[in-house]
Every structure is written in structure tokens, then in C-alpha cells.
Amino acid sequence: MTDSIETNIVEINNLRVHYGKLIAVDGVSFSIPKGEVFGFIGPNGAGKSTTIKVLATLQREFTAEKVLVKGFDVRLQARKVRECIGYMPDYFGKYDNLTSREYLHFFAAAYKIEINKRDAIISDVLELTDLTGKIDAQVDSLSRGMKQRLALARVLLHDPDLLLLDEPASGLDPRARIEIRELLRALRDMGKTILISSHILHELSQLCTSIGIIETGKLVTQGTLEDIYERLSLMRIVHTQVTNLDDDMVARIEKIAGIQSVERQIDRLALRLKEGETSIEELHEKLVESGARIRMFQPEAMDMETAFMKLTEGKTA
Ligand SMILES: Nc1ncnc2c1ncn2[C@@H]1O[C@H](COP(=O)(O)OP(=O)(O)OP(=O)(O)O)[C@@H](O)[C@H]1O
Incomplete structure (x- = not known):
């Protein structure tokens, strides 16, 4: 392994994704060092979700010089990549007649977590997301903010190094947004590397250590918040x-x-x-x-x- 692979959890070089004639991602390159919170920001339709799906091994049609997660190639070593990521899409899905406990047990099984460890892990992730009291609540009865926290609890079950969070705060009221932000801060303090997308810059500016701004499939700027402030002060x-x-x-x-x-x-x-x-x-x-x-x-x-x-x-x- 090279140094950059050891220190960079994500490395993307010249990623291009087409949907038919539409170029959704047009030569995007960035890397995320271990322990960073990278804010991926751009207006609707800019190509954020598509890029995240490539990292999550779900978007297989693309070209790139490299797309690596922890040094693993997302196309050639998809299974390895999946073991070290927690992907939270920008939709929650429908879970009729399922409690939080059943929901998390279902995913714990999907992650192949040993049966005798599941209860303890589920209790831990619920505590972390402040949902212990909702363990037997119906998932569909939870507020939007709670559902987002439950979705985060789900992606933490297998203790991944990298969290890929697609618009986790979208549609939340200010209080729920603050709760998510606090939770993400706790995860950052636990040493997780986090990629989080949003079309609202303000949502991320207090949390991220670096940001990349994407527009019509291209990265407009990227760097630490200080870098970007510095660049902007030039105008x-x-x-x-x-x-x-x-x-x-x-x-x-x-x-x-x-x-x-x-x-x-x-x-x-x-x-x-x-x-x-x-x-x-x-x-x-x-x-x-x-x-x-x-x-x-x-x-x-x-x-x-x-x-x-x-x-x-x-x-x-
Ligand atoms: N499966 C698909 N088939 C065809 N076009 C798609 C598909 N998914 C996304 N697109 C298009 O690709 C472009 C980039 O979409 P993408 O969802 O990656 O953007 P985004 O930045 O995540 O936007 P949003 O904030 O609205 O989710 C958009 O023009 C979108 O309409």
C-alpha cells in the first residue's frame, strides 16, 4: 500500500458518469483523509448522489482513473468496500409493521453480524442515536428526525470506517437538524471518516473539516474551510x-x-x-x-x- 492509500480513506480520480446523453459527473477528483468530515455540497442535480452511489458500489457504470475506498477498488473489490462503508441514501424507504428492533435486526443479519452479538450492538447504536426508548416503536410512527437517526443507527451496526451520508438533514426541522449535527460530531470524535452531502452549505459549515462544491457534475472548488474562506476573500x-x-x-x-x-x-x-x-x-x-x-x-x-x-x-x- 502507498502512503496516500493509508491516509486517504477515499480517493477519486477523474470520475465520469453518464446517464444516456446526460453527463451527471464530469471528471470529479477528490480525496478524503482518515478522520475528516468532508462536506459535499451542490445544488439539486449537481451529481452528489451519483458520486456517492459510485463510492457505495451501487453505481457500476462509470469511468475513472481510480475510485478507491480504504485502498479497495469499488468495482473490483466491491465486497471489501461494502464491509468498510455505511451508506445512508437520501430516502428512508417504507417499513410497514416493523419496529425499530426488528428493523435493526434485519440489517444486522444482512451485515452478517453474529447472532449472539446482535442485541448488544443494537442496544449500543440505539443509545448512540438517542433512540433507546423507541426500540419497540413502529418505524413508520417515528418522526422524520427519529427516522434519520434510526437510519444512522443502521449504518453503524457493522462499525464501518467510512460513512456516506446523502442529505441526512434534508427536510428536518431546526431542532432535528441540530440533533443530527451533534450525532455526527460524536461520530467524528469516534474517529469515523464522514462524507456528507447537502445542498445547504450552512448545514455543513459548522461540522465539516473540508468541503467540495460540485456544480453540473464538476467540482468548482475544494479544500479546508480555511482554504475556501481564503480563496473567497480574494473577491x-x-x-x-x-x-x-x-x-x-x-x-x-x-x-x-x-x-x-x-x-x-x-x-x-x-x-x-x-x-x-x-x-x-x-x-x-x-x-x-x-x-x-x-x-x-x-x-x-x-x-x-x-x-x-x-x-x-x-x-x-
Ligand atoms: N438513474 C438516473 N437516470 C437518469 N438520470 C439520472 C439518474 N440519476 C440521476 N440522474 C440525473 O443526473 C444528474 C445528477 O443527479 P444526482 O442525483 O447525482 O444529483 P444530486 O446532486 O444528488 O441532486 P439532488 O440534491 O437533487 O439529489 C441529474 O440531472 C439527475 O436528473
Whole structure:
């Protein structure tokens, strides 16, 4: 095994998936080191579920230089891959007349967990997902949030190293979403590697250690949250109010190195900075040096949601 295989739980290189003429995934490459929580973010139809299905060994029609999970090839060593993943699809399914206990026993059998160990494992996963009190409840009677937690309990039964979670928080109310987030945090602390998809960036920004943003089948950007913030700060806009503003002053500001454009608005100037040429602090100094008397100076807060919209422009496949 090479070093990268030992440290990367997921390695995808140049993955392409077609559905007939539609290119759902178009040359996607990324890797996820052990212990990371990788947020896979993109608008509806961007190709997230398809990529996750390839990793889960369920989408067999694809081309790639490699798709490895823990060093195992998803096509050639599918069984090995399945042993080390817990895949939670973006739908729960229908389970008429089944209790949580029966549901989990069914999957424990499917995972070939030894019969005499099943009760203890089921009790553990229910405790972890805070569903102990629901062990004999009908699955269909559970709230959506509880169902999502039960689905997580299911994928934990065989103690997989990698969790592939397709939109686990979708359709949940804020409280249930927080519960899922706390649960995922606990799993991260247990050393699980997690790939989690969402079309809502905010949902993941507090949980993920790195993110990849996908749009129309292509990765737009990827990296740690700090990397992405840094990259986005390159598009920064600063709003400022200058009390001694006149045409001459605007002309002087326009000439400041690092400023790409100056937009005069009713009560302020919007200064768009050039990529990587000046820091916000330097800009402030340069404005003062140019004689501007500054009443207000405010870098535009680029929250993750704005960043996402700027990066993806809202396109879908
Ligand atoms: N089985 C299929 N047959 C044909 N087209 C498909 C199939 N599955 C997905 N697609 C199409 O492939 C594209 C990518 O879909 P995918 O489900 O991977 O996106 P997604 O990012 O997971 O979106 P969502 O957030 O809506 O689930 C979409 O245009 C979708 O309509």
C-alpha cells in the first residue's frame, strides 16, 4: 500500500458518469483523509448522489482513473468496500409493521453480524442515536428526525470506517437538524471518516473539516474551510464612507494599487479589491494616506451561503 492509500480513506480520480446523453459527473477528483468530515455540497442535480452511489458500489457504470475506498477498488473489490462503508441514501424507504428492533435486526443479519452479538450492538447504536426508548416503536410512527437517526443507527451496526451520508438533514426541522449535527460530531470524535452531502452549505459549515462544491457534475472548488474562506476573500468588497468625498478624491481612490473598481453608491463607496494584491488592513492605510477622512470602513461579510451562491451561480445539471 502507498502512503496516500493509508491516509486517504477515499480517493477519486477523474470520475465520469453518464446517464444516456446526460453527463451527471464530469471528471470529479477528490480525496478524503482518515478522520475528516468532508462536506459535499451542490445544488439539486449537481451529481452528489451519483458520486456517492459510485463510492457505495451501487453505481457500476462509470469511468475513472481510480475510485478507491480504504485502498479497495469499488468495482473490483466491491465486497471489501461494502464491509468498510455505511451508506445512508437520501430516502428512508417504507417499513410497514416493523419496529425499530426488528428493523435493526434485519440489517444486522444482512451485515452478517453474529447472532449472539446482535442485541448488544443494537442496544449500543440505539443509545448512540438517542433512540433507546423507541426500540419497540413502529418505524413508520417515528418522526422524520427519529427516522434519520434510526437510519444512522443502521449504518453503524457493522462499525464501518467510512460513512456516506446523502442529505441526512434534508427536510428536518431546526431542532432535528441540530440533533443530527451533534450525532455526527460524536461520530467524528469516534474517529469515523464522514462524507456528507447537502445542498445547504450552512448545514455543513459548522461540522465539516473540508468541503467540495460540485456544480453540473464538476467540482468548482475544494479544500479546508480555511482554504475556501481564503480563496473567497480574494473577491472581497469593502464599503466605506468618506466625509471629504469629491470627484478628485474618488479619482485618487481609484488609483490605489489593489483596487479593481470603485462604485459610488448613495451613502458610500463600494471598493472591489483585486485578487490577492492588498489586504484589508493595507487598504485602510492607503485610503488614509490618500487623504480620505474615513467615517465608516466595513469589509463585506462573506458568509458561507453567499460564497456558495457566488461559486455555483445557482446552476443545476
Ligand atoms: N438513474 C438516473 N437516470 C437518469 N438520470 C439520472 C439518474 N440519476 C440521476 N440522474 C440525473 O443526473 C444528474 C445528477 O443527479 P444526482 O442525483 O447525482 O444529483 P444530486 O446532486 O444528488 O441532486 P439532488 O440534491 O437533487 O439529489 C441529474 O440531472 C439527475 O436528473
